[in-house]
Amino acid sequence: VPCVSGGLPKPTNITFLSINMKNILQWNPPQGLQGVEVTYSVQYFIYGQKKWLNKSECRNISRTYCDLSAETSDYEHQYYAKVKAIWGTNCSKWAETGRFYPFLETQIGPPEVALTTDEKSISIVLTAPKKWKKNPEESSISLEQIYSNLKYNVSIYNTKSNRTWSQCVTNRTLVFSWLEPDTLYCVLVESFVPGPPRLAQPSEKRCVSTLKDQTSTLKVK
Amino acid sequence: LRRCVISLDMRRIEESFRGIKNAIQAKDTFQNVTILSTSETLHSIKPLDVCCVTKNLLAFYVDRVFKDHQELSPQILRRISSIANSFLYMQKTLQQCQEQRLCRCSQEATNATRIIHDYYDQLEVRSAAIKSLGELDVFLAWIDKNHQGTSAA
Numbered sequence: 001v002p003c004v005s006g007g008l009p010k011p012t013n014i015t016f017l018s019i020n021m022k023n024i025l026q027w028n029p030p031q032g033l034q035g036v037e038v039t040y041s042v043q044y045f046i047y048g049q050k051k052w053l054n055k056s057e058c059r060n061i062s063r064t065y066c067d068l069s070a071e072t073s074d075y076e077h078q079y080y081a082k083v084k085a086i087w088g089t090n091c092s093k094w095a096e097t098g099r100f101y102p103f104l105e106t107q108i109g110p111p112e113v114a115l116t117t118d119e120k121s122i123s124i125v126l127t128a129p130k131k132w133k134k135n136p137e138e139s140s141i142s143l144e145q146i147y148s149n150l151k152y153n154v155s156i157y158n159t160k161s162n163r164t165w166s167q168c169v170t171n172r173t174l175v176f177s178w179l180e181p182d183t184l185y186c187v188l189v190e191s192f193v194p195g196p197p198r199l200a201q202p203s204e205k206r207c208v209s210t211l212k213d214q215t216s217t218l219k220v221k
Numbered sequence: 222l223r224r225c226v227i228s229l230d231m232r233r234i235e236e237s238f239r240g241i242k243n244a245i246q247a248k249d250t251f252q253n254v255t256i257l258s259t260s261e262t263l264h265s266i267k268p269l270d271v272c273c274v275t276k277n278l279l280a281f282y283v284d285r286v287f288k289d290h291q292e293l294s295p296q297i298l299r300r301i302s303s304i305a306n307s308f309l310y311m312q313k314t315l316q317q318c319q320e321q322r323l324c325r326c327s328q329e330a331t332n333a334t335r336i337i338h339d340y341y342d343q344l345e346v347r348s349a350a351i352k353s354l355g356e357l358d359v360f361l362a363w364i365d366k367n368h369q370g371t372s373a374a
Contacts, residue, residue, distance in 0.1 A: 047255060048254065078359075080252060098247070101362075104358055148366075
């Protein structure tokens with residue numbers, strides 16, 4: 001049923017939240033409509049194509065976000081999206097995003113971090129973050145394949161001395177040596193791509209203890 | 222095989238563009254038309270053709286886009302001038318590559334450049350200039366990707 005356009009205020013703050021090319025359109029409800037059961041409909045547009053397309057799973061929804069990852073998965077294209085609010089026979093005008101360019105705007109998630117230790121060193125093996133994919137069966141695309149200049153900021157923190165070391169690396173294996181035995185160290189890793197600044201997604205803090213110094217235990221015997 | 226590499230402060234150029242991106246792209250009302258953004262054009266350029274296409278597109282911006290664009294906002298004009306100066310510097314660097322025969326132009330590179338000019342000519346000149354300015358992020362990302370690990374030629 002066509003609605004009276006402009007009868008409602010537009011949704012606000014419509015933006016894409018993009019992490020590893022998982023592209024979620026999100027917005028705020030129109031102002032001044034607290035307590036009113038508003039629904040929303042979403043359309044998207046591939047820059048250079050001919051027309052706006054409906055996102056059927058986001059027609060007359062009450063939530064304020066819509067997953068457009070599948071529709072915007074070609075990261076070298078650019079996109080627009082828009083949303084309108086509907087209440088009864090009234091609806092707002094469309095609220096539209098700016099031009100969204102996933103290749104430059106997606107946030108790069110943290111790598112997977114594997115730690116192994118011995119008495120005085122910690123070996124770190126990183127696995128690059130993966131691009132969002134529609135089906136789990138699909139083969140994964142590492143973000144390293146998309147960003148050949150992907151780098152990692154690795155920080156290691158001695159919980160006893162409160163000292164921190166940081167290193168920017170491109171390779172995915174590194175060893176921190178000359179550490180103290182029997183000491184708890186915590187590691188944080190952040191991926192980044194040199195270029196226009198992007199919001200960063202730091203990894204979870206991973207902590208591990210170096211082993212006891214075997215030579216001192218032998219003396220004790 | 223020696224390659225033409227150009228040293229450039231991409232971060233400063235990207236920063237300049239980011240300050241005008243929304244304003245310029247908002248003025249581009251022809252969302253159904255692109256000039257640089259078609260995947261087929263830039264993304265199909267072979268490594269050997271990168272220098273030539275870079276040179277041609279720098280000339281496209283310096284000799285056409287920046288000249289055809291009329292800007293009222295002093296802030297936007299200042300940033301466009303900064304980008305233009307960076308492009309002039311890059312053109313000088315590429316000139317050295319040309320003299321060292323490192324910047325050959327294949328038929329494909331020439332075709333790719335001509336396609337972009339053709340798209341430009343299909344639009345009214347002010348609209349074409351605004352659209353090309355709004356697609357600078359595509360060109361900068363392409364330069365970044367194809368001239369990584371660059372140092373002075």
